[in-house]
Amino acid sequence: MSKIVVAIDFSDCSINALLHAVSIAQNTHSDLILVWVQKGAHQADKFGDSPKDTTGEVEKAFQELINKHQPELQGNTISFKIRTGKVYTEIAEEAKASKAFLVICGTHGAAGFEKFWIGSNANRIVSACNCPVISIRGGINISRPLKKIVMSVDSTQETRQKASFTAMLAKACDAEIYIIKIYSTKVKNIRQNVDLFASQVERFCLHEGVRFNTIAEETVDIPEAIINYAKKIDANLISIMTEQESAASTLWLGPFAQQIVNHSQIPVLSVHSRDVYTGLGF
Numbered sequence: 001m002s003k004i005v006v007a008i009d010f011s012d013c014s015i016n017a018l019l020h021a022v023s024i025a026q027n028t029h030s031d032l033i034l035v036w037v038q039k040g041a042h043q044a045d046k047f048g049d050s051p052k053d054t055t056g057e058v059e060k061a062f063q064e065l066i067n068k069h070q071p072e073l074q075g076n077t078i079s080f081k082i083r084t085g086k087v088y089t090e091i092a093e094e095a096k097a098s099k100a101f102l103v104i105c106g107t108h109g110a111a112g113f114e115k116f117w118i119g120s121n122a123n124r125i126v127s128a129c130n131c132p133v134i135s136i137r138g139g140i141n142i143s144r145p146l147k148k149i150v151m152s153v154d155s156t157q158e159t160r161q162k163a164s165f166t167a168m169l170a171k172a173c174d175a176e177i178y179i180i181k182i183y184s185t186k187v188k189n190i191r192q193n194v195d196l197f198a199s200q201v202e203r204f205c206l207h208e209g210v211r212f213n214t215i216a217e218e219t220v221d222i223p224e225a226i227i228n229y230a231k232k233i234d235a236n237l238i239s240i241m242t243e244q245e246s247a248a249s250t251l252w253l254g255p256f257a258q259q260i261v262n263h264s265q266i267p268v269l270s271v272h273s274r275d276v277y278t279g280l281g282f
Contacts, residue, residue, distance in 0.1 A: 002030040013106035013138035034080040088124035146173040151239040155193040162271040176211040223259040
């Protein structure tokens with residue numbers, strides 16, 4: 001059974017992420033695992049006066065969420081886990097332990113109000129997890145189903161690696177992929193690589209039976225071009241590579257990925273170049 005881990009800190013932003021997760025779980029026939037991470041005594045201010053009170057209040061809050069949303073997932077379950085440690089580490093460890101194919105978390109953005117822990121940890125959650133992560137800003141219209149996914153293609157070989165997971169998600173949700181070819185230079189060989197990789201992605205979509213459109217964009221500001229195009233077509237999701245360094249210990253995203261995760265008002269699907277995806281059964 002496919003599983004999705006949802007990072008929860010009970011802020012409006014993370015509840016918004018949960019609502020997106022419920023929608024995706026419906027289409028992928030997945031179980032949801034809601035995860036709250038106990039960082040320290042300061043969290044007692046929200047949930048109680050002692051660690052024991054905190055745990056009890058968190059369990060109660062989780063049960064209320066489960067009672068509310070479980071009827072929306074026929075044939076699948078919603079459960080919760082309480083973990084202790086660093087937020088991004090514990091979310092990644094739970095995803096690994098449960099063999100989740102996706103993590104979903106909220107983010108307030110780089111300049112946003114970070115009263116709770118999701119906003120300050122979204123980038124690290126993306127980097128620490130071995131599976132793809134969808135990060136969702138607060139205030140996103142939760143009523144829209146996943147129907148339009150923007151996926152950029154550049155001149156790097158890794159750019160194609162997000163096509164497999166993106167296509168699987170698009171197929172499960174009956175969504176269309178909007179491929180944007182990014183030309184950031186006039187160098188002929190580099191532009192030819194963009195065209196080659198885009199054509200390979202197109203053939204993959206055809207093979208998987210996924211609808212797609214392709215456009216080309218000349219730009220010196222890649223993140224801005226991708227976000228603006230997603231806004232223009234009213235996309236529900238942007239699919240990117242994390243651009244993470246090969247060293248497994250790194251906890252930072254590449255500059256383009258970080259800008260998109262921080263500033264996009266549209267949910268962002270981040271895929272690691274080190275990951276390989278096979279059929280997930282949905």
